[in-house]
Amino acid sequence: xxxxxxxxxxxxxxxxxxxxxxxxxxxxxxxxxxxxxxxxxxxxxxxxxxxxxxxxxxxxxxxxxxxxxxxxxxxxxxxxxxxxxxxxxxxxxx
Amino acid sequence: xxxxxxxxxxxxxxxxxxxxxxxxxxxxxxxxxxxxxxxxxxxxxxxxxxxxxxxxxxxxxxxxxxxxxxxxxxxxxxxxxxxxxxxxxxxxxxxxxxxxxxxxxxxxxxxxxxxxxxxxxxxxxxxxxxxxxxxxxxxxxxxxxxxxxxxxxxxxxxxxxxxxxxxxxxxxxxxxxxxxxxxxxxxxxxxxxxxxxxxxxxxxxxxxxxxxxxxxxxxxxxxxxxxxxxx
Numbered sequence: 001x002x003x004x005x006x007x008x009x010x011x012x013x014x015x016x017x018x019x020x021x022x023x024x025x026x027x028x029x030x031x032x033x034x035x036x037x038x039x040x041x042x043x044x045x046x047x048x049x050x051x052x053x054x055x056x057x058x059x060x061x062x063x064x065x066x067x068x069x070x071x072x073x074x075x076x077x078x079x080x081x082x083x084x085x086x087x088x089x090x091x092x093x094x
Numbered sequence: 095x096x097x098x099x100x101x102x103x104x105x106x107x108x109x110x111x112x113x114x115x116x117x118x119x120x121x122x123x124x125x126x127x128x129x130x131x132x133x134x135x136x137x138x139x140x141x142x143x144x145x146x147x148x149x150x151x152x153x154x155x156x157x158x159x160x161x162x163x164x165x166x167x168x169x170x171x172x173x174x175x176x177x178x179x180x181x182x183x184x185x186x187x188x189x190x191x192x193x194x195x196x197x198x199x200x201x202x203x204x205x206x207x208x209x210x211x212x213x214x215x216x217x218x219x220x221x222x223x224x225x226x227x228x229x230x231x232x233x234x235x236x237x238x239x240x241x242x243x244x245x246x247x248x249x250x251x252x253x254x255x256x257x258x259x260x261x262x263x264x265x266x267x268x269x270x271x272x273x274x275x276x277x278x279x280x281x282x283x284x285x286x287x288x289x290x291x292x293x294x295x296x297x298x299x300x301x302x303x304x305x306x307x308x309x310x311x312x313x314x315x316x317x318x319x320x321x322x323x324x325x
Contacts, residue, residue: 001184003188003221003267004184004187004188004218004219004221007221024217028218030177031177031181031184034143034146034177035143036140036141036143036155
């Protein structure tokens with residue numbers, strides 16, 4: 001779980017987060033309450049309390065105009081692959 | 095049957111012998127609490143957290159907590175169901191569990207729990223960790239992609255002198271359950287078969303034994319997990 005949340009936090013820090021990611025972090029931290037030891041049970045506390053107290057800082061980092069970040073630009077990927085095999089991309093067709 | 099005590103699970107009056115673990119006591123009363131790392135007759139570990147229940151406002155694992163008189167246990171509330179479902183999803187995410195191609199599909203407890211909680215797709219992003227398959231032993235294939243670190247093989251598969259065939263290697267997220275290469279050479283067929291059966295997932299496989307049960311006769315083909323306990 002800590003690994004999953006760490007990946008999510010990195011996504012937000014990389015500027016690829018959206019509003020749902022903040023909600024997910026808060027929701028997912030509840031799973032750690034069932035952890036076996038105190039270390040696990042408190043592992044999510046830095047994220048939860050910083051989300052609670054420094055929410056504007058998180059909100060500066062996330063993208064506001066979109067609900068979903070695919071982390072992938074189709075157009076540039078098609079262009080790159082076309083360059084590689086020496087074809088002309090047809091963007092109007094799709 | 096002298097020291098019978100009364101306790102409640104989700105408001106249902108239950109009776110069991112005092113000192114029994116909650117999972118067993120609930121099973122005697124026809125209430126199924128899902129488990130992964132727990133095994134009958136083996137000292138419980140409480141590692142998988144699937145059997146978490148709420149007692150007095152605290153989350154406890156029911157495989158390691160003995161019942162006491164008048165205990166009120168909350169096991170099937172929406173919150174606990176959601177917690178268990180997310181633990182199953184986490185296990186699917188943190189390994190590489192490709193059920194359709196797995197030799198243990200249909201007899202796998204993790205897969206059965208996925209069906210039991212009607213999991214369609216994990217809510218967490220897949221991690222696709224890089225893990226290997228150890229097939230150096232003559233009897234057993236150890237597929238690290240599917241291992242969920244329940245420690246059942248370490249606890250149950252031992253030689254006549256009480257030494258374990260399996261052991262943990264490394265720490266943290268690099269932990270692996272490995273087979274001792276020297277002891278593996280002395281492993282007999284019955285022990286290898288037992289190791290495969292005791293593994294809740296398809297991480298331990300006996301060589302040349304995959305897909306030996308046809309579809310329809312596998313462990314969880316007709317009945318979902320826990321239906322032997324449920325009233």
